[in-house]
Amino acid sequence: MFRAVCIALCLSFSTVTLAEIAGFPFENEAEEERFETLASQLRCLVCQNQSLADSDAPLAQDLRSELYEQIQTGNSNDQIISFLTGRYGDFILYKPAFNARTLLLWLSPLLLFIVGVFCLFRFNLKSRQEPEGEVSEADLQKIRELLESETENK
Amino acid sequence: MSQPTEDPKEKPKRWIYIIPLVLFSVLMIVFFIGLGLNPRLLPSPLIDQPAPGFNLARLKAPDEMISQDVLKGEPSLLNIWATWCVSCRVEHPVLMKIAASKEVPIFGLFYKDERSKGLAWLKDYGDPYVASGMDLDGKIAIDWGLYGAPETFVIDKDGVIRYKHVGPITWDDWQNILLPKIKSLRAGSGV
Missing domain, CATH: 1.10.8.640 (Cytochrome C biogenesis protein)
Structure with missing residues (x-):
């Protein structure tokens, strides 16, 4: 029904x-x-x-x-x-x-897509290549101190 | 402060993160300007084209015909109007003042209306037109690319359309836009 x-x-x-x-x-x-x-x-x-x-x-x-x-x-x-x-x-x-005057209108989505993909790969690859977390001994020491003071406070 | 050796490397990279904000701001500015534009104002492909042809009976003397040839000889205005068009009523006193200034002859295209109503209108409110052609079925108005009466065309002495005004002409429009155009056409400086 x-x-x-x-x-x-x-x-x-x-x-x-x-x-x-x-x-x-x-x-x-x-x-x-x-x-x-x-x-x-x-x-x-x-x-x-x-x-x-x-x-x-x-x-x-x-x-x-x-x-x-x-x-x-x-x-x-x-x-x-x-x-x-x-x-x-x-x-x-x-x-x-689709003519010379509307070229940009029609192609801008494709253009933006290409730029987007380019940025994605570029920045992604870069961040992967970067050496992971090299922390200096001085910083590590500081972190330990902070963590310890945190637990003491509780 | 941890690794001073990396600082020179990082510095040139930082400005990259400003780009999205800059792009966003530009987009917002474009949109904001777009908000202020009037979507009703469409560019006419008829600008710098010869006036479309017509051969129409005159409103006041239906035995006589007027054609696009009346627009030749000196700069003129062609105003598309109707009695059912509220904006035309608003515009009418301005047309009367323009006609009284004797700066330019105004021709009318009487659009999709009844002859008796048009005659009554001109009798009641005055007649600013040298002559009005009756386009009672609106066919000629399509050739002129009409989409919202009143519309007014500035035509040069060779019968070529030089400017189109959509909507009622205000006295400001006349003084700041239309009159300067007509004066420059008369001076022969072209556009």
């Missing part, structure tokens, strides 16, 4: 996003799939943390119908994306393009 309720709940939530996309009559599933993929990869510029597929903003609706029309006229995904980035900039892409 509980499981059935859970499934029902999940299904009811999943229809929310579908309902946003619905309203455009597609001739075949491939086109509809393209539409849904594009709409979920593009950012709504009004509510910036939502995709075009999720947003109810009037501009998102307009951009969805723009997507629909361009798919209908047979434009490729690349054509549609360059149409939108030409007007709204790279910001409309949730996944930034």
Whole structure:
């Protein structure tokens, strides 16, 4: 029973996003799939943390119908994306393009990882090479005295 | 104090342990500056591009059409507005003052609205526009990369977009940003 309720709940939530996309009559599933993929990869510029597929903003609706029309006229995904980035900039892409300007953005995690691994090995090896605990006789004597005074106090 | 022979070796190493703190501080400064930035201000790819084309019926005279060609000849402003846009109402008195200063012609793009409402607005609050084109379905605004009315473009005498202002223009914006840009465009010094 509980499981059935859970499934029902999940299904009811999943229809929310579908309902946003619905309203455009597609001739075949491939086109509809393209539409849904594009709409979920593009950012709504009004509510910036939502995709075009999720947003109810009037501009998102307009951009969805723009997507629909361009798919209908047979434009490729690349054509549609360059149409939108030409007007709204790279910001409309949730996944930034890989180019000279975004090189650092894409490669910095790898770079940091390499630096991290380098530091890890370097410092680890160094500490291993260091001779272990060479304590001078004078220090040892002092330690003994301290320990003794500790036990005496108790 | 135990082994003075090791001291010269250890000294150059110590500064290394400051690095994480320095990196952390730099990161915090970057984040702090980031907090103060307005995420709504997006760089427009249209800067230094020719104004996108349009051919729209005029709000006040729907039999006449206006196109991007009206933007050529001298520097101008193109302001995207609507009566349902609250910030446009805030901005409107500033546009009236700019129009009264006669520094620059203001053209309007009347965005996703009803003609009767637009006419009533201009009658009630005054008309700062030389002319407004009616973009009732919002198609042209997409070509202009609009994402939040009001938006205002500074266009040079060749019809090239030189600057974009997102949100209502305040009198300070006009005096400190837009007017100097227009003056430098008029002086022919380019950007």
